[in-house]
Amino acid sequence: MFLAILAGFLLAFAAPLLHRWLGKWVLVPMATLPFSIFVYLLTLTPAVLGGDKLGELHDWAPSLNINLHFFLDGLSLLFALLITGFGTLIMLYAGGYLKGHPLLGRFYLYLTLFMTAMLGLVLAGNIISIFVFWELTSISSYLLIGFNQDKEKSRNSALQALLVTGLGGLALMGGLILLGMAGGSYTLSELLERGDLVTNHALYLPALVLILLGAFTKSAQFPFHFWLPNAMEAPTPVSAYLHSATMVKAGVYLLARLTPVMGGTDEWQYTLMLVGGITTVLGALLATQHTDLKAILAYTTISALGLLVTMTGIGTAPAMEAMVVFLLAHALYKGTLFLVAGNVDHATGTRDLTQLTGLSGSMRYTAIAALLAGMSMAGLLPFFGFIGKELLYEATLEESPFRWMLFAVSFFSGMVFVAVAIALGFGVFWRRSTKPTPLQHPDKLLLYLPPVVLASAGLVFGLLPGFFVTPLLRRAAESMLGVEQVFELALWHGFNLVLGLSLLTMALGYVVYRYANRLLSYASRFNKLYLFGPANLYQLTLKGFLIGATKITATIQNGYLRSYIAAIVTAQISLVVLALWDDGPRLELGNRLHELSQLRLYEVVLLLMIVSALVFLFKSQSRLTSIAIMGIVGYSAALLYILFGAPDVAATQLLIETLTVVIFVLILHKLPTFKYLSHATERYKYVLISLTFGAVMTYVILIVKQYPLDSQLKAYYGQNSYLLAHGRNIVNVILVDFRAFDTLGEIVVLAVAAIGIMAMLKLRMQKGEKP
Amino acid sequence: MKTIILATAIRILIPLFIIFSVYTLFRGHNHPGGGFIGGLIGSIAFVFHTMTHGPQHTVDTFLKLNLYGYPRQPNQSRSLYLMRMMRVNVWRRRKMARHPDIKHHMVRIESVYIIATGLFLAATSGVFGLLSGQPFMHAYWSDFYIPVLGKPGTPILFDLGVYLLVIGVVLKITFVMSEE
Numbered sequence: 001m002f003l004a005i006l007a008g009f010l011l012a013f014a015a016p017l018l019h020r021w022l023g024k025w026v027l028v029p030m031a032t033l034p035f036s037i038f039v040y041l042l043t044l045t046p047a048v049l050g051g052d053k054l055g056e057l058h059d060w061a062p063s064l065n066i067n068l069h070f071f072l073d074g075l076s077l078l079f080a081l082l083i084t085g086f087g088t089l090i091m092l093y094a095g096g097y098l099k100g101h102p103l104l105g106r107f108y109l110y111l112t113l114f115m116t117a118m119l120g121l122v123l124a125g126n127i128i129s130i131f132v133f134w135e136l137t138s139i140s141s142y143l144l145i146g147f148n149q150d151k152e153k154s155r156n157s158a159l160q161a162l163l164v165t166g167l168g169g170l171a172l173m174g175g176l177i178l179l180g181m182a183g184g185s186y187t188l189s190e191l192l193e194r195g196d197l198v199t200n201h202a203l204y205l206p207a208l209v210l211i212l213l214g215a216f217t218k219s220a221q222f223p224f225h226f227w228l229p230n231a232m233e234a235p236t237p238v239s240a241y242l243h244s245a246t247m248v249k250a251g252v253y254l255l256a257r258l259t260p261v262m263g264g265t266d267e268w269q270y271t272l273m274l275v276g277g278i279t280t281v282l283g284a285l286l287a288t289q290h291t292d293l294k295a296i297l298a299y300t301t302i303s304a305l306g307l308l309v310t311m312t313g314i315g316t317a318p319a320m321e322a323m324v325v326f327l328l329a330h331a332l333y334k335g336t337l338f339l340v341a342g343n344v345d346h347a348t349g350t351r352d353l354t355q356l357t358g359l360s361g362s363m364r365y366t367a368i369a370a371l372l373a374g375m376s377m378a379g380l381l382p383f384f385g386f387i388g389k390e391l392l393y394e395a396t397l398e399e400s401p402f403r404w405m406l407f408a409v410s411f412f413s414g415m416v417f418v419a420v421a422i423a424l425g426f427g428v429f430w431r432r433s434t435k436p437t438p439l440q441h442p443d444k445l446l447l448y449l450p451p452v453v454l455a456s457a458g459l460v461f462g463l464l465p466g467f468f469v470t471p472l473l474r475r476a477a478e479s480m481l482g483v484e485q486v487f488e489l490a491l492w493h494g495f496n497l498v499l500g501l502s503l504l505t506m507a508l509g510y511v512v513y514r515y516a517n518r519l520l521s522y523a524s525r526f527n528k529l530y531l532f533g534p535a536n537l538y539q540l541t542l543k544g545f546l547i548g549a550t551k552i553t554a555t556i557q558n559g560y561l562r563s564y565i566a567a568i569v570t571a572q573i574s575l576v577v578l579a580l581w582d583d584g585p586r587l588e589l590g591n592r593l594h595e596l597s598q599l600r601l602y603e604v605v606l607l608l609m610i611v612s613a614l615v616f617l618f619k620s621q622s623r624l625t626s627i628a629i630m631g632i633v634g635y636s637a638a639l640l641y642i643l644f645g646a647p648d649v650a651a652t653q654l655l656i657e658t659l660t661v662v663i664f665v666l667i668l669h670k671l672p673t674f675k676y677l678s679h680a681t682e683r684y685k686y687v688l689i690s691l692t693f694g695a696v697m698t699y700v701i702l703i704v705k706q707y708p709l710d711s712q713l714k715a716y717y718g719q720n721s722y723l724l725a726h727g728r729n730i731v732n733v734i735l736v737d738f739r740a741f742d743t744l745g746e747i748v749v750l751a752v753a754a755i756g757i758m759a760m761l762k763l764r765m766q767k768g769e770k771p
Numbered sequence: 772m773k774t775i776i777l778a779t780a781i782r783i784l785i786p787l788f789i790i791f792s793v794y795t796l797f798r799g800h801n802h803p804g805g806g807f808i809g810g811l812i813g814s815i816a817f818v819f820h821t822m823t824h825g826p827q828h829t830v831d832t833f834l835k836l837n838l839y840g841y842p843r844q845p846n847q848s849r850s851l852y853l854m855r856m857m858r859v860n861v862w863r864r865r866k867m868a869r870h871p872d873i874k875h876h877m878v879r880i881e882s883v884y885i886i887a888t889g890l891f892l893a894a895t896s897g898v899f900g901l902l903s904g905q906p907f908m909h910a911y912w913s914d915f916y917i918p919v920l921g922k923p924g925t926p927i928l929f930d931l932g933v934y935l936l937v938i939g940v941v942l943k944i945t946f947v948m949s950e951e
Contacts, residue, residue, distance in 0.1 A: 647803040655811035659941060662818050667948050726912055726922055727800040735805065736926040736933070737910050743929075744893055747936050751886045754940040758883075761947045 001070040008116030019105025027095030034087035071125025074475025079122040087115045089450035094237040096446025114140035125188045127176045138165040145234040157230040164227045172214025178207035219251025222279040226535035229298040236342025245331040260482040272313025277409045279306030284416035291353040293341040320477045322391035329388035332458040336373035339451040358436030360429040365448035367429035372455035374425015378418045384462040418509020465489035623674040648731040778823040788816030806930035810937025838876040885939030893932030896925045
């Protein structure tokens, strides 16, 4: 499994190169990789279906209990097969869809990166690695949505998706860490057995809130649903793969994965049912308000995601069963319909439902795929979607206080799904029309093959549910419930209440389809409501952040060196004072006064020089004088160093002083005349800060001197500098040998500072401003 | 700033400054000195030159490489050509400068290149330790002894890196400040 992930990352970054070498044939290696992973996973299937849980462990940061741990059970296998199987088709489709696009290589890079990250997410067996892969999917999704980078709308949508899912990711990180603390482990397989411990822990509620936030943003649940329709700016392969079949289901996956750990409590159930229910209804309602094919599909996807979350929230065995079945069915038909919409867009140049009719003649295979997928979506009899819908109804009609609410929700969405299915599967292609929409190019093999394969999978799974799907889904449901499951999927359940309700759904769905135009005319009346919607709230928040950031930056970064230095010095003073205030050692000067008599004459002279120079500096009226006075202070300090036996420091100080003075002189005549611009009181403020700083540092040094110096370090360096490092100059040996790594860091800072100075001055000069 | 005394003196003093700075660099291991101080001494020479002659003149005098070369013959192998070019530029400079077929290239050494070289030297001096399984920056010393300079070893390389970096940084700052 580790190899599969690694290969994915490697191939992703090789994609642009491969595109350069292979041209359009780049799709061959790109599609081979997901396909081979798919086959590899299939070879593991018998073991998983037999009830095994496969694990694979690689050390990452074992000291932090973070490992690259892979874990394969029914649920992961279902998702992994979906990701790689669908991934193979998408890679082929993308080759046809973006044929001749100059950035195809980059597109494959992003797409493969995403696929690998998603695969890592579902295979990860450690909650920290889940988070890492989770964030990777967010980032690759950002890159994919913004793939048409020259369009402003794409860029905005990409940023929106990144910010919303990134916010959720941040929350998720906190939630997962809290979960790990509550459960005492970051390993999934251990956590799965500690459900009781976690749900009774004090940290359960905060962890739950944060994790749900992460899952809801990712899976576009209300009130974070608004990023998903905007994400449809991405090229269609991306919409089909990320935003209907895989990435948006990551949130659902996480919820399903954590059900045995965190599920079963009232908070869990009610939140999921409530949010899922609102999302379902809202998505379905909004789907009827659009005519853009991709927008309709996006809103029905939101609705379906809401249903999945609701089912997870109900948490009973039939609900879990319904959830996995519906998840698979939805991925199959919704993926197909997205690909079909992409085909139509590619061939006709429009995605507007009202302008598209009678395409069945010119796009035969696409039309067949659309019909099959539409029938599965509507829940017609031999299709897999039918089983899904039957199970959904059965699960909602279970004995529970909310049964009618839940049923109404799923019934409403089912109705809209039927209407959408008729419009897309039938209306666009098969409704007779005297004037079919003209095509810009005929149907292409690479474009119609993937949807046909996907749609027929929906039919085959429906006809033969017991063959491969049932055992897999059973194991998937089992990993959510934690107990052995026995359920058989069958097409025909006999004449019962659920079948009657299914028929009623279809009839009402047809009615919705017939009167869709009238529903559309209500769209304008909702406009006022949108003003209060979360999408608008997002815009306002973003604007507020920008304004706030500008103001804060203007206050903090005001461009005056003196205020920066004052801030740094004041911060240091307050830190030292804070540390010394309470339990710092007391200064005892009384018995040390006699040390003053040991002062040498030259020390006093130097001190007087420095002090008088400082007084003159404060009074000086020209820049040259102040620089010279600063030089006096610096050279006196250097002399002090020499007197106290630190020749290296003294030499450095001397040279630096010289350089400072010389460089100042170099630019002196270019500076404006020296004037005191600041008010006198402000200058006294800086004097006060300097005096305080000096006093504090003196105090600290006096206290340090009060205690005998523990000079083990000095002795160590003294002994070893010649023996180990072959140098007699201890200072230099420390700099270049014992602590060379520190020095390396310092010179890197120096280099960066030089580049920064260059950039700052050069950029200003290019703008023609006065420096 | 044109003062004839300083301008003339600095031209004579520059070699002294450079030699002294290199001496300080190598002496640093046993006596006061080292890469940082050496670099500062070396750069002060150039700063004074810039001060008296202007940055353009400093660059022209010290930071321009004159390279000589002729285009590659059609059937000449690339490696042979490279070796020829090296010989032309190293051993036969005088003769080549007057040769009619030879083209003359001027390469300006940006001070950023000096910074980069210094950083590279300092960082790679630690890799030797890494390669032989020791921690990063583990020092290696040779067994022989060079008069005046002392024992060569990886810390010397590190110090040389610091030296070059300091020179580069000071030069860059000086040039940027005085060019505007």
